[in-house]
Amino acid sequence: MSIEPAKEAVVAGEETEAGLSPLPPGRSKVDVHLREILRDVLALDPEQVDGFDADTGLFGHLPELDSMAVASLFTEMEDRLDIIIEDDDVDGEMLETYGGLLTFAEGRSTTEDTPEDGSS
Amino acid sequence: MALTFDSNREHRLLVLPALFDEANKMRRQTVEVMLRLELSGVDTFLPDFTGCNESLQPMAEQTLANWRAGAEAAAVHFNATHVFSIRAGCLLAPPHQPGWRYAATTGAKALRSLLRARTIAAREARKTEKTDDLVILARKDGIELAGWPIGAALFAELEQAVANTDSQQATIEQSDIGGAGLWLRAEAGEDPEQADMLAAIIAMGTLEP
Numbered sequence: 667m668s669i670e671p672a673k674e675a676v677v678a679g680e681e682t683e684a685g686l687s688p689l690p691p692g693r694s695k696v697d698v699h700l701r702e703i704l705r706d707v708l709a710l711d712p713e714q715v716d717g718f719d720a721d722t723g724l725f726g727h728l729p730e731l732d733s734m735a736v737a738s739l740f741t742e743m744e745d746r747l748d749i750i751i752e753d754d755d756v757d758g759e760m761l762e763t764y765g766g767l768l769t770f771a772e773g774r775s776t777t778e779d780t781p782e783d784g785s786s
Numbered sequence: 787m788a789l790t791f792d793s794n795r796e797h798r799l800l801v802l803p804a805l806f807d808e809a810n811k812m813r814r815q816t817v818e819v820m821l822r823l824e825l826s827g828v829d830t831f832l833p834d835f836t837g838c839n840e841s842l843q844p845m846a847e848q849t850l851a852n853w854r855a856g857a858e859a860a861a862v863h864f865n866a867t868h869v870f871s872i873r874a875g876c877l878l879a880p881p882h883q884p885g886w887r888y889a890a891t892t893g894a895k896a897l898r899s900l901l902r903a904r905t906i907a908a909r910e911a912r913k914t915e916k917t918d919d920l921v922i923l924a925r926k927d928g929i930e931l932a933g934w935p936i937g938a939a940l941f942a943e944l945e946q947a948v949a950n951t952d953s954q955q956a957t958i959e960q961s962d963i964g965g966a967g968l969w970l971r972a973e974a975g976e977d978p979e980q981a982d983m984l985a986a987i988i989a990m991g992t993l994e995p
Contacts, residue, residue, distance in 0.1 A: 706966030709975065733910060734807055734932055735972040737903035741895070742970060753905055753917050 696747060696772045703742045704764075707735060720765025727762075736761065749774040788833040788860070789817065791824040797992045799823060800866035800883070801832040802857055802875035806900060807932045808969040812872060814976045815968050819870075822985035828992050831864040833857075835878075846928055846935035850893070850943035854878050868992050869955065873969055881950040886988060888958040889967055893947030900931035958987060 705715040708730050725731050731739075740751045749771065760770040792798075801820060804812040820830040835853050857878040861869065869885035871878065876890035901917050908915040923929055928937040936944070960967045963983035968975055 707970045707972070709966075709971045709973075730972040732972065733907035734899075734903040736906050737899045738970050738972075740902055741899045756906065756909065 694772060696775045697768055699746055700743070700768055700771055703739065703746055707739045707742060718764040720763060720768070722764040723762065724764060724767060725761040743771060747771055747775050788831055788864075789820070790829075790831045790864070791820060792829050792831070792864070793824075795827060795829045796867070797828045798865055798867045799828050799830045799885070799988065799992060800857070800861050800864060800869045801830055802869060802871035802878050803832060804873035804875055804969055805877075806874070806896060806934050807903070808873050808896075811969050811971060811974050814974050815981060816872060818976045818978070818981040819984045819988070822981060823989060823992075826985060826989040826993070828989060829864075830870075831860065831866065833860045844935075846937045848937065849939045850877065850947055854880075868988075870988055871949075871955070876949040877944075877947045879950065879953065879955060881953040881955075883953075883955070885955045886958050886991070887949055887953075887955050888984065889960050889969075890949045890957065892949075893944030897931075897941070897944050900934070900936075903932050904929075956991070958984065962987070 701715045701718065704710070704718070705712055708715070708728065725736060740756075743749065744751055751774075755770065755774075760766045801816060803809055803816055816832065820832060823830050833856070835848070835856055854877075857869075858880045860866070861880050861883055866883065869879050869883040870888065871885070871890070872888050873891050874893065874896045876887040877893055879885070879887065901920055904920065905915050905917055920929060924936065924941040925938055928935065928941060930936070963980050965977055965980050968977060968980070
């Protein structure tokens with residue numbers, strides 16, 4: 667998986683290459699990776715995925731997301747975010763919106779992360 | 787049955803496709819790579835495995851051992867000089883054959899995705915199916931996953947199957963060709979740049995003296 671410098675630049679607490687920050691501040695690493703995964707699984711433009719917010723509808727709202735596609739999504743999330751997704755984890759809330767899925771992924775991830783909310 | 791581009795040339799590539807749900811998703815891209823290789827001077831052969839597509843054999847009776855034997859037989863039949871295996875197709879590649887493995891995966895991972903698709907579909911239909919229960923069922927009686935009837939023997943083999951570690955085949959990771967693997971997508975598709983890269987790697991390796 668190639669890492670694009672522009673995306674690297676917005677991860678809080680890390681040095682930026684060119685000082686450019688085209689994406690909103692405050693995105694966790696998990697958030698950045700999750701958007702990449704959705705981009706790859708849904709074959710969407712990066713700009714479109716970048717525009718996802720907490721209320722963006724996923725399962726039930728995006729026709730591409732059938733059960734096989736969700737299975738692929740979860741497999742990629744497990745591989746790239748280094749988490750495990752059990753049967754019991756899967757509920758409507760985590761699947762329905764981008765915010766729900768991100769909350770789940772961040773809760774599971776043990777990746778070190780420094781959110782840009784002023785706390786350290 | 788096979789899709790072949792055979793001009794009786796010296797360089798002959800057996801192509802072992804992705805399996806199950808990924809077979810459909812990768813089919814067009816696989817053929818795109820074959821078309822490019824055809825233009826580059828490499829004959830290519832893409833067999834259908836017994837139980838799949840137009841095969842008259844029931845899918846539910848297939849085993850990995852059958853399919854591996856089928857891959858060996860295809861290599862002999864087409865006089866293959868090299869083999870190119872894709873995703874879980876790498877589990878079938880004859881180990882002694884030089885060639886490439888693209889984005890190899892394990893049988894366990896392949897099953898995991900399929901089992902997960904089933905439990906998610908069940909949830910949508912307001913039924914409860916637990917992965918652990920499905921595995922017990924599958925090992926005993928076989929199981930249908932994403933429309934694929936997988937017999938008990940095949941299921942058990944897949945749980946343990948990994949690409950042969952003795953093989954001399956080179957590894958091609960997705961990061962070597964750029965972009966995202968097309969097996970991730972919901973629909974079949976193609977990516978010309980990825981196909982160019984894959985064909986270039988294979989052509990250079992096949993045609994060099």
